[in-house]
Amino acid sequence: MLWLRPALRIEAERLHLRLPLHSDFRAWSALRAESADFLQPWEPSWASDHLSRSAFTARVRWANRAAAQGTAVPVFIIRTEDQSLLGAITLDNIRRGPAQAGTLGYWIGAPFARQGYMREAIRALVSHAFGAMDLSRIEAACLPENAASRRVLEASGFKYEGVAQSYLQINGRWRNHVLYANLRHDRRGRTDAGL
Structure with a gap:
């Protein structure tokens, strides 16, 4: 007998997260x-x-x-009221064993920025990661001057941990990134985000 895995769907207040579909191409490419x-x-x-x-x-x-293998949770952010594609969020580089960690990446379309959608999506995916996936640590990184990304991470419970030199190639150049983490059992107080 063939057992089908239920479709991944993570619910939030105004949106839901789901795997991309081939039928999303036009909306994705346009956005x-x-x-x-x-x-x-x-x-x-x-x-x-x-x-x-x-x-x-x-x-x-x-x-x-990647979702079937448990190595990543790459999902689209869909506004529930009209099924609009808002952006995407991925929990990638999932490490099991003693680490029980993953790395968060995300983007949101310009028309939907600064409306709280990304914060809602991050909180929903982190809750799923700590609950259903039993992860202990979620990491994220962004450019130091990306104030909007830093704010959304901090508003979503991530804490500043430091700077990684030449962390990723962005727009053709190796760039330093500020590092953040959200821990399931966080005993740290608020940290200085260096803004």
């Missing part, structure tokens, strides 16, 4: 194109085929494979 100037300063350089159907198909396949 990424419309938000390019807003997103590109904070992201790795886009490949020439970044917005192509073939690149999106590869993303969908990877997302489904």
Whole structure:
């Protein structure tokens, strides 16, 4: 008998998180194109085929494979009231064994920024990670000058932990990143985020 895994869906107040579908291509490519100037300063350089159907198909396949294998939770952020695609959030680099940790990454379309959607999505995914997945630590990193990303992490319970030199290649250059973490059993007080 074939056992089908239930579809991943994480509910929040105004939105839900779910795996990307092939039918999301038009909404995804339109939102990424419309938000390019807003997103590109904070992201790795886009490949020439970044917005192509073939690149999106590869993303969908990877997302489904990674979710099935338990190595990542790559989900789209969907506004429940009208099913609009708002952005994406991924819990990646999931480490089991003594670490029980993962790394958070996210983006939101320019029209939906600064409306609390990303904070809601982060809180929902972190709750899922600490509960259903039994992880202990969620890490995140962003550019030091990305004040909006730092604020959303702090508002979502992440605490500043330091700076990683030449952490990621962003927009074609190796860049330092500030590191944050959210711990399931956090005994730390508030930390100075260095803003």
